[in-house]
Amino acid sequence: MGVLEIHNLHKSFGGTHVINDFSLDVTELTLCCLVGPNGAGKTTTMDLITGRQKPTSGKIVLRNDDITGLGEHEIAQRGIGRKFQVPAVFRELSVRQNFEVSYSQEVNPFRNMFRRQPAGFKSRLDEVATLTGLKDRLDVEAGFLSHGETQWLEIGMVLMQNPAILLLDEPVAGMTESEIEKTIVFLNQLKKNHTLIVVEHDMSFVREIADVVTVMHMGSFLAQGKLSEIENNPKVREVYLGEPEI
Numbered sequence: 317m318g319v320l321e322i323h324n325l326h327k328s329f330g331g332t333h334v335i336n337d338f339s340l341d342v343t344e345l346t347l348c349c350l351v352g353p354n355g356a357g358k359t360t361t362m363d364l365i366t367g368r369q370k371p372t373s374g375k376i377v378l379r380n381d382d383i384t385g386l387g388e389h390e391i392a393q394r395g396i397g398r399k400f401q402v403p404a405v406f407r408e409l410s411v412r413q414n415f416e417v418s419y420s421q422e423v424n425p426f427r428n429m430f431r432r433q434p435a436g437f438k439s440r441l442d443e444v445a446t447l448t449g450l451k452d453r454l455d456v457e458a459g460f461l462s463h464g465e466t467q468w469l470e471i472g473m474v475l476m477q478n479p480a481i482l483l484l485d486e487p488v489a490g491m492t493e494s495e496i497e498k499t500i501v502f503l504n505q506l507k508k509n510h511t512l513i514v515v516e517h518d519m520s521f522v523r524e525i526a527d528v529v530t531v532m533h534m535g536s537f538l539a540q541g542k543l544s545e546i547e548n549n550p551k552v553r554e555v556y557l558g559e560p561e562i
């Protein structure tokens with residue numbers, strides 16, 4: 317039984333079926349990469365898991381808890397955190413203040429700044445700042461961070477809430493080679509304590525991080541396995557036909 321179970325998920329917009337009977341079991345403390353050609357339905361699946369979109373039918377279960385159709389905020393509170401491709405940090409606040417805002421879930425960052433630090437904040441901050449490699453950058457304004465550091469900050473902000481599952485949309489898009497290398501180390505570290513689902517196109521990155529790869533095609537489940545199995549799967553090769561390699 318997985319920490320997250322998706323059963324026979326369907327989503328249609330108007331008359332168009334975008335997600336078609338998609339099922340998936342995500343095992344605790346694994347990193348699952350969700351791949352597939354453009355338009356396969358990866359982002360929509362992430363939207364359905366996090367409550368950004370409501371499924372037309374099907375069921376989503378988080379640790380025996382049916383979360384199907386709940387609102388985005390409620391699903392986040394139950395332990396599913398998401399980092400989007402475009403960073404959404406408070407650029408005028410320091411790295412530390414950004415972490416603080418996400419820890420307390422106070423929506424007004426300025427109200428937060430004048431309150432006493434919530435219990436447990438310091439140890440969580442220490443843990444997350446070390447994990448994200450931002451320990452020496454805590455007093456820097458977020459607007460001055462590099463692109464890679466900004467992405468790590470945002471992942472760290474989601475981690476401050478200690479989610480059971482962390483969803484990442486193309487986490488290394490736009491990063492330099494050395495930033496990608498650091499992210500590989502960081503994610504491999506992270507999966508010791510967290511379950512992750514990562515939407516990713518870059519197969520060389522997938523190779524370095526994935527425990528399991530799930531391939532979607534036209535809104536449906538196509539294949540699942542280790543990357544080496546996926547790469548040799550004839551059905552997968554067929555949908556990626558025209559691309560030199562997956």
Ligand SMILES: Nc1ncnc2c1ncn2[C@@H]1O[C@H](COP(=O)(O)OP(=O)(O)OP(=O)(O)O)[C@@H](O)[C@H]1O
Pocket residue numbers: 329332334352353354355356357358359360361
């Ligand atoms: N709000 C919407 N209304 C209508 N169609 C939509 C909507 N959102 C997504 N789609 C369609 O659903 C299909 C799946 O889109 P989705 O963005 O989930 O794919 P994806 O696998 O994430 O693609 P990419 O890799 O290009 O980001 C596409 O054909 C897209 O045009």
